[in-house]
Amino acid sequence: MKRAAVMTIGDEILSGRVLDTNGAAIASRLRSLGFEVTYHLTCADSVEEIVRSLRFCAERADAVVTTGGLGPTEDDVTHEAVASFAGVGLELHGAILDQIRVRFESRGLHMPASNERSAKLPAGGEVIANDHGTAPGCALAVGDLLVVSLPGVPRELLPMLEEGVVPLLRARFELGGVTRIRVLKTFGLTESRLGMIVERLPRPTGTLHVGYRPTFPEIHLALTAAGRDDDDVARVLDEFEATLRTALPTQIWGGEGDSFASVIGAALAARQWRLATAESCTGGLVAKLVTDAAGSSGWFERGYTTYSNESKVALLGVPADVLAPDGPGAVSERCAAAMADGARRAAGVDVAISTTGVAGPSGGSLAKPVGTVWVGLATPTETTARAYRFPGERGWVRTLAAYAALERLRRLLLGLAEHEPFAAREDRR
Amino acid sequence: MKRAAVMTIGDEILSGRVLDTNGAAIASRLRSLGFEVTYHLTCADSVEEIVRSLRFCAERADAVVTTGGLGPTEDDVTHEAVASFAGVGLELHGAILDQIRVRFESRGLHMPASNERSAKLPAGGEVIANDHGTAPGCALAVGDLLVVSLPGVPRELLPMLEEGVVPLLRARFELGGVTRIRVLKTFGLTESRLGMIVERLPRPTGTLHVGYRPTFPEIHLALTAAGRDDDDVARVLDEFEATLRTALPTQIWGGEGDSFASVIGAALAARQWRLATAESCTGGLVAKLVTDAAGSSGWFERGYTTYSNESKVALLGVPADVLAPDGPGAVSERCAAAMADGARRAAGVDVAISTTGVAGPSGGSLAKPVGTVWVGLATPTETTARAYRFPGERGWVRTLAAYAALERLRRLLLGLAEHEPFAAREDRR
Numbered sequence: 087m088k089r090a091a092v093m094t095i096g097d098e099i100l101s102g103r104v105l106d107t108n109g110a111a112i113a114s115r116l117r118s119l120g121f122e123v124t125y126h127l128t129c130a131d132s133v134e135e136i137v138r139s140l141r142f143c144a145e146r147a148d149a150v151v152t153t154g155g156l157g158p159t160e161d162d163v164t165h166e167a168v169a170s171f172a173g174v175g176l177e178l179h180g181a182i183l184d185q186i187r188v189r190f191e192s193r194g195l196h197m198p199a200s201n202e203r204s205a206k207l208p209a210g211g212e213v214i215a216n217d218h219g220t221a222p223g224c225a226l227a228v229g230d231l232l233v234v235s236l237p238g239v240p241r242e243l244l245p246m247l248e249e250g251v252v253p254l255l256r257a258r259f260e261l262g263g264v265t266r267i268r269v270l271k272t273f274g275l276t277e278s279r280l281g282m283i284v285e286r287l288p289r290p291t292g293t294l295h296v297g298y299r300p301t302f303p304e305i306h307l308a309l310t311a312a313g314r315d316d317d318d319v320a321r322v323l324d325e326f327e328a329t330l331r332t333a334l335p336t337q338i339w340g341g342e343g344d345s346f347a348s349v350i351g352a353a354l355a356a357r358q359w360r361l362a363t364a365e366s367c368t369g370g371l372v373a374k375l376v377t378d379a380a381g382s383s384g385w386f387e388r389g390y391t392t393y394s395n396e397s398k399v400a401l402l403g404v405p406a407d408v409l410a411p412d413g414p415g416a417v418s419e420r421c422a423a424a425m426a427d428g429a430r431r432a433a434g435v436d437v438a439i440s441t442t443g444v445a446g447p448s449g450g451s452l453a454k455p456v457g458t459v460w461v462g463l464a465t466p467t468e469t470t471a472r473a474y475r476f477p478g479e480r481g482w483v484r485t486l487a488a489y490a491a492l493e494r495l496r497r498l499l500l501g502l503a504e505h506e507p508f509a510a511r512e513d514r515r
Numbered sequence: 516m517k518r519a520a521v522m523t524i525g526d527e528i529l530s531g532r533v534l535d536t537n538g539a540a541i542a543s544r545l546r547s548l549g550f551e552v553t554y555h556l557t558c559a560d561s562v563e564e565i566v567r568s569l570r571f572c573a574e575r576a577d578a579v580v581t582t583g584g585l586g587p588t589e590d591d592v593t594h595e596a597v598a599s600f601a602g603v604g605l606e607l608h609g610a611i612l613d614q615i616r617v618r619f620e621s622r623g624l625h626m627p628a629s630n631e632r633s634a635k636l637p638a639g640g641e642v643i644a645n646d647h648g649t650a651p652g653c654a655l656a657v658g659d660l661l662v663v664s665l666p667g668v669p670r671e672l673l674p675m676l677e678e679g680v681v682p683l684l685r686a687r688f689e690l691g692g693v694t695r696i697r698v699l700k701t702f703g704l705t706e707s708r709l710g711m712i713v714e715r716l717p718r719p720t721g722t723l724h725v726g727y728r729p730t731f732p733e734i735h736l737a738l739t740a741a742g743r744d745d746d747d748v749a750r751v752l753d754e755f756e757a758t759l760r761t762a763l764p765t766q767i768w769g770g771e772g773d774s775f776a777s778v779i780g781a782a783l784a785a786r787q788w789r790l791a792t793a794e795s796c797t798g799g800l801v802a803k804l805v806t807d808a809a810g811s812s813g814w815f816e817r818g819y820t821t822y823s824n825e826s827k828v829a830l831l832g833v834p835a836d837v838l839a840p841d842g843p844g845a846v847s848e849r850c851a852a853a854m855a856d857g858a859r860r861a862a863g864v865d866v867a868i869s870t871t872g873v874a875g876p877s878g879g880s881l882a883k884p885v886g887t888v889w890v891g892l893a894t895p896t897e898t899t900a901r902a903y904r905f906p907g908e909r910g911w912v913r914t915l916a917a918y919a920a921l922e923r924l925r926r927l928l929l930g931l932a933e934h935e936p937f938a939a940r941e942d943r944r
Contacts, residue, residue, distance in 0.1 A: 094555075097724075097726055098726055098727075098728055098737075099539075099555075100542060100552050100553075100554075100555060101542055101543065101546045101552055101726075102538070102539040102540065102541070102542030102543030102544075102545075102546060102552070103539075103543065103726070103728065103737065104539075104728065105534075105536065105539050106535075106538075106539070107534060109531070109535075109557075110528075110531040110532075110533075110534050110535070111531065112531070113529060113530055113531030114530065114531030114532065115531075116531075117530050117531060123529050123530055123531070124529075124558070124559065124564070125529075125556060125557065125558055125568070126523075126528075126529060126556070126557035127554060127555070127556045127557070128538075128554065128555035128556070129553070129554055130553065135553070135554075135575075139554070142571050146564075157706070157707070158706075158707040158710065159706070159707065159710035159714070159727065160710075160714055192906070193906050194904075195705070198707045198708055198711050200707055200710065200711055201707060295532075297531070297532055298532070298533075300534075363799075363820070365799075368803075368806075369802050369803055369805065369806025369807075369811070369815075369818070370792075370794075370799035370800065370801070370802030370803035370805075370806060370818050370820065371799065371803045371806075372799070373798050373799025373802075373803075373820040373822075374797075374798055374799040374800045374802075374803045376798065376799075377797075377798025377799060377800075377820070377822065377913075378798075378909075378910065378913075380875070380876055380877070380909055381877070382798070382822075383822055383823070386798075386822050387822060387823050387825075387826060388819075388820055388821055388822050388823060388826035388830070389798070389799050389818075389819075389820030389822070390817075390818075390819070390820070391792070391799065391802040391806070391817055391818030391819070391820065392817055393802075393806065393811070393812055393815050393816065393817055393818070394812070394816050394817060396816075397816060397817035397862070401817070401830075433826070446809070447809055448809070448810070480807075480809055481807065484806075484807075
């Protein structure tokens with residue numbers, strides 16, 4: 087079995103200020119290719135430390151993949167360190183520099199001279215193109231070892247890994263067979279509960295790895311299968327996907343390329359329904375999530391962010407007695423229902439969702455503690471509201487409230503039962 | 516400055532299946548104590564690999580803190596490896612074993628024999644109590660080096676770090692001197708341009724490190740200073756902050772604890788102004804950013820997400836001729852201005868901002884390519900709109916458009932000149 091090590095380079099990661107997600111992504115992909123991952127080492131933006139770390143990893147690896155330290159500032163020294171480790175010089179790639187210059191000029195900017203740094207690669211290295219940023223990567227053979235250097239920005243790194251590095255590793259290490267990843271996206275279960283369910287399911291024969299990718303509040307399952315050929319791999323993936331869908335009939339809502347809102351949008355479009363939103367505690371987040379989906383103008387009409395009580399009355403027709411000092415107040419079943427119903431009527435649409443709650447940190451009371459949220463849903467036939475109690479700080483409460491509103495709508499559109507008021511995932515690792 | 520390394524032990528982390536959050540938490544705490552963190556190394560549950568990793572870290576550290584591998588299963592070998600590294604044996608702590616047994620029995624369970632493993636610590640080690648789980652930690656002096664072993668479960672590790680390890684490190688290393696980090700948040704310059712400006716500035720005498728933390732579209736500068744005492748460190752930080760503020764008079768908008776919206780909120784509150792938003796292409800994102808700030812109800816009245824043309828007319832009074840087939844259309848100066856003005860009037864507030872543009876991926880034309888955005892600003896005295904051309908995909912365009920709208924407002928409130936239509940930062944981390 088070939089062995090690989092991952093190196094993350096950067097003071098901001100080392101000091102714990104920024105959480106490193108690249109290391110896990112690279113390790114996971116290397117493993118799916120059939121590598122044993124031996125180390126993941128994070129070190130400082132220092133030539134000496136990078137060289138020392140490369141030497142340490144090299145004794146237990148056929149390939150070392152580094153991330154970070156390829157940018158234009160003076161603390162970006164990865165290429166310099168790799169060259170020093172290999173005992174070669176740096177060479178300026180004119181073509182790369184031209185590309186970087188064009189990227190700047192296409193935005194009407196003059197390229198700062200410091201960007202030359204990104205175009206100086208270890209001599210003899212193979213360029214790994216970066217279609218999403220300025221700094222390309224590099225693959226350099228050092229004796230039997232292959233050192234691959236990638237940038238630290240995940241948006242750049244991940245496509246480069248897939249499109250540039252994987253084919254290169256396959257070719258160099260004669261990795262036969264194929265590996266495919268299939269993503270299934272879930273919502274509504276904690277990671278530990280999801281893990282308990284998934285780990286007890288029967289696995290198909292064949293090589294299959296299940297990864298968990300929490301992107302709060304969603305958890306994505308990444309099924310990685312390896313086999314002789316595409317048919318072989320597709321069989322394993324199809325079989326386990328069917329098992330998963332049976333075990334998680336309502337929690338799995340989409341796959342790669344889907345967003346929670348785009349799936350809902352497709353269901354709205356299928357009914358030729360248009361949507362409006364009425365938000366208090368989520369303050370625009372529901373509309374933002376909805377309009378993140380390209381083409382959402384096809385099914386999204388408008389959104390009301392009625393933050394003040396006055397706006398709830400003026401725009402949505404919430405009865406003044408609901409908001410009066412002796413009424414149930416803005417955080418109540420009646421208010422949430424009136425908001426959804428009012429938005430549906432005022433916007434002249436088929437369906438509307440609403441949120442109103444206490445996002446915190448202040449504003450909580452014994453009867454309505456921080457995290458209390460009402461979610462309204464108005465359809466052509468009925469208007470209802472449900473109460474939730476979300477854990478966590480303001481950002482968590484708002485995100486969970488927005489998802490709860492979208493989830494009510496999704497379940498309505500797909501004919502699923504209402505979901506249980508869920509709790510946030512507890513942490514586990 | 517004392518140096519420390521962090522080691523994460525566990526196959527599940529190494530393979531990328533589980534994201535390691537402990538490493539960053541430990542590093543961050545060590546750094547705040549005044550340690551320079553030299554490495555974060557993840558290795559397998561293997562005595563040989565742990566020993567090799569300890570040797571590697573030991574050459575650059577006065578303390579090594581490990582996490583993971585203290586549990587009851589046979590792949591939990593950290594204590595064994597630390598003992599081997601130190602050249603000592605393992606000794607069974609009867610008191611620990613009794614505590615573990617009591618924990619099991621209090622839940623009506625019989626303790627599996629495998630838990631003996633957790634009670635066998637390197638001889639001469641100091642026990643670090645674990646109040647939230649079964650496996651205690653251990654601190655062992657190996658010559659001048661201190662090796663601290665903690666469990667991998669964050670819920671157990673974090674209190675042990677704070678209550679058990681921090682006092683121990685303070686005592687052993689007589690941690691004098693202080694290290695402080697000051698954050699200054701910027702917007703409007705690319706990272707390379709910001710870096711060029713900052714790197715040319717004169718530095719105060721003393722120990723000062725400048726880090727860049729891009730959190731798109733903001734870039735935060737983290738100034739880390741170390742010195743004898745608080746006064747010493749404050750002098751270095753104050754001096755360089757003043758230098759930075761002179762060099763970046765409009766780009767620095769806040770510090771730790773500030774958000775772009777909270778700074779704007781404070782300026783609105785100072786004038787006793789209330790804000791409304793009118794959004795098309797940003798689809799609720801401006802309102803979402805505004806209401807991310809706790810207490811925003813004090814200065815934010817309401818938001819209109821007028822995605823359809825009908826809603827622009829009905830809610831904001833955009834003249835129908837603007838949106839007519841032969842008019843300038845929704846993405847135009849007139850529409851942006853009418854939206855801002857209409858929102859200001861309809862909401863009965865002092866100031867309103869608006870966005871309307873082509874976020875993509877479709878909808879672009881030769882005259883109005885994807886990325887074209889108009890931002891309106893209506894005040895008690897005038898209403899204006901400005902055009903921008905943002906690079907990147909839908910999410911980028913929307914985020915940059917939302918920030919441009921907030922930036923117009925911020926500059927108005929602070930009496931700064933309008934900003935140059937900026938380009939996105941190029942990426943790196």
